Amino acid sequence: MSENGKTFEESHFHLYDFPTVSIPRLSHLNPDTDRLISEMKPVVLTDTELVASAQKWNLDYLEKNIGPGSYTVYLSNNKKFKYFDESKIREHNLNFTPPTERIEMKFWDFAERLRNWKDGEKRMYLQQPLNDTVGKNMVDDFLSFNWNWIARQKKENNWGPLTSNLLLISTPGNITPVHYDEQENFFAQIHGYKRFILFSPDCYDKLYPHPVWHPHDRQSQVDFDVPQYDKFPKFHDISGQEAVLGPGDVLYLPMYWWHHVETVQHGDYAVSLNFWYKSGPSGKITYPLQGFQKMAVMRNIEKMLVETLKDVNEVGPLLQALVEGRYT
Numbered sequence: 001m002s003e004n005g006k007t008f009e010e011s012h013f014h015l016y017d018f019p020t021v022s023i024p025r026l027s028h029l030n031p032d033t034d035r036l037i038s039e040m041k042p043v044v045l046t047d048t049e050l051v052a053s054a055q056k057w058n059l060d061y062l063e064k065n066i067g068p069g070s071y072t073v074y075l076s077n078n079k080k081f082k083y084f085d086e087s088k089i090r091e092h093n094l095n096f097t098p099p100t101e102r103i104e105m106k107f108w109d110f111a112e113r114l115r116n117w118k119d120g121e122k123r124m125y126l127q128q129p130l131n132d133t134v135g136k137n138m139v140d141d142f143l144s145f146n147w148n149w150i151a152r153q154k155k156e157n158n159w160g161p162l163t164s165n166l167l168l169i170s171t172p173g174n175i176t177p178v179h180y181d182e183q184e185n186f187f188a189q190i191h192g193y194k195r196f197i198l199f200s201p202d203c204y205d206k207l208y209p210h211p212v213w214h215p216h217d218r219q220s221q222v223d224f225d226v227p228q229y230d231k232f233p234k235f236h237d238i239s240g241q242e243a244v245l246g247p248g249d250v251l252y253l254p255m256y257w258w259h260h261v262e263t264v265q266h267g268d269y270a271v272s273l274n275f276w277y278k279s280g281p282s283g284k285i286t287y288p289l290q291g292f293q294k295m296a297v298m299r300n301i302e303k304m305l306v307e308t309l310k311d312v313n314e315v316g317p318l319l320q321a322l323v324e325g326r327y328t
Ligand SMILES: CC1(C)c2ccccc2-c2ccc(C[C@@H](CC(=O)O)C(=O)C(=O)O)cc21
Pocket: 074, 081, 082, 083, 084, 125, 126, 127, 166, 168, 175, 176, 181, 185, 187, 194, 259, 261, 262, 272, 274
């Protein structure tokens, strides 16, 4: 299978029960592109040249130029890298078993393990904010990013500051299970291929997120490989949008949009760099509220209840008492 002459095998994608449509792939010069971004709708931009200077960021180049520091690497015994917030484990002293292991490694060590990695071995996910410890060549590459274009996007959409550029290096077949983030994201694909499946914030009731106080806050409870329809009946009605990103592609991933990400199996390792922006002031609120705003409202209610009740186990019963027989 090829798209624009690129090589990946659709037959290698994980098959799921729900339907999807394609995310539009547009030139950054197409007026529809800026309209979709202004409407907080996902779009793949094929020619921004946003990180063109990073096209050479393969393992050898990174090993030579990234710097002597330690890098955060997650290890998983299966394909999934479900994010968890370590601070919430302590805060609510939950007996929570982390699904992945986090270790610090030198880059040469990670690169060596990745070169020798074989299917069946522990999968690895290097995830590290780019910082000023990188070598001079990478500083030059970074300065050569298309900052004009992205600065215009930030300005025109009234976003807040760039909070981080996360460098991501994943082994083939890695899955980042469906979750949402509270920041705007331009996701730049540098090496290898990644399949994104996106769901709008309106799918909140179909994806059954963990409670806000849970270490898996912002992640769905639904395992796409074994969806428990008895526990999560509305998941049956879900539909999404998907795209495969290859080198040079940039996905606009709007804040609060759910996303499942897989590094294409049996292919090459993947190198990506995301650009996370805080949202700007909300400006004039119009009604009815949009899906993402209702997600923020629900988050605030859960946080307030934990603050007020102190015991997280009291939040569910109180919400049930509030709703059952009165709003249902
Ligand atoms: C799974 C992993 C390594 C992780 C572990 C522990 C804490 C944080 C994270 C984290 C954060 C972002 C990504 C990149 C991307 C998903 C993808 O590309 O796989 C994504 O979700 C986004 O750009 O918003 C991946 C990860």
